[in-house]
Amino acid sequence: FETASGGTMSEKMRIDSSGNVTKPTNFHILVNRDGNQTGYNASNLTDPVIWNRVITGESSTGASSHFNTSTGLFTAPVTGMYFFHMSVNAGYTNQGGWLIINGSRPNYSAFYPNASDSADAVITYHVTAGQTVGVKWYLNGQTNGTINANDLHTWWRIILLG
Numbered sequence: 001f002e003t004a005s006g007g008t009m010s011e012k013m014r015i016d017s018s019g020n021v022t023k024p025t026n027f028h029i030l031v032n033r034d035g036n037q038t039g040y041n042a043s044n045l046t047d048p049v050i051w052n053r054v055i056t057g058e059s060s061t062g063a064s065s066h067f068n069t070s071t072g073l074f075t076a077p078v079t080g081m082y083f084f085h086m087s088v089n090a091g092y093t094n095q096g097g098w099l100i101i102n103g104s105r106p107n108y109s110a111f112y113p114n115a116s117d118s119a120d121a122v123i124t125y126h127v128t129a130g131q132t133v134g135v136k137w138y139l140n141g142q143t144n145g146t147i148n149a150n151d152l153h154t155w156w157r158i159i160l161l162g
Helices: none
Strands: 002-005 008-011 028-032 037-040 073-075 080-089 096-101 118-127 132-138 145-147 155-160
16 A cells, blocks of 8 residues: 655555565664663662664664654654563663653553563553653662663664554
8 A cells, every 4th residue: 555745655554465464664663772871770760761772774764863862762753552672681680660751650551570680571552642751670779770781681672553
């Protein structure tokens, strides 16, 4: 399925000969850490993990314009359901985590990765266009933690489901 804009055709959806339906231009982004994040306040409710590098080869075209590598915050380009999969190797054993939406911890955004220093979590969440999203990796009382840079264990994948 294609749409036309200014005389140019653009593919929006594809159904292949086997009946598989895909959206080739659907938003997706992968970010990770370049260097350890030291001094991370894992006890504060709203300090996000700072993801400071966009992996452009694993992200849709222009995706990096929706991610602030200084703050670690994603800004939703459109309203919809987003799939968030994050993996963190930390210098502490986590107790849980959640999304941070526009600087606050919203209802229904908690997840409970296994209680270890290296864990992952998945959550699907409705986000409105323009809202910022961050990830909290929590341990009560830990105010000087480290989020380790590790391509195998510290990354965040975001996919717009629709």
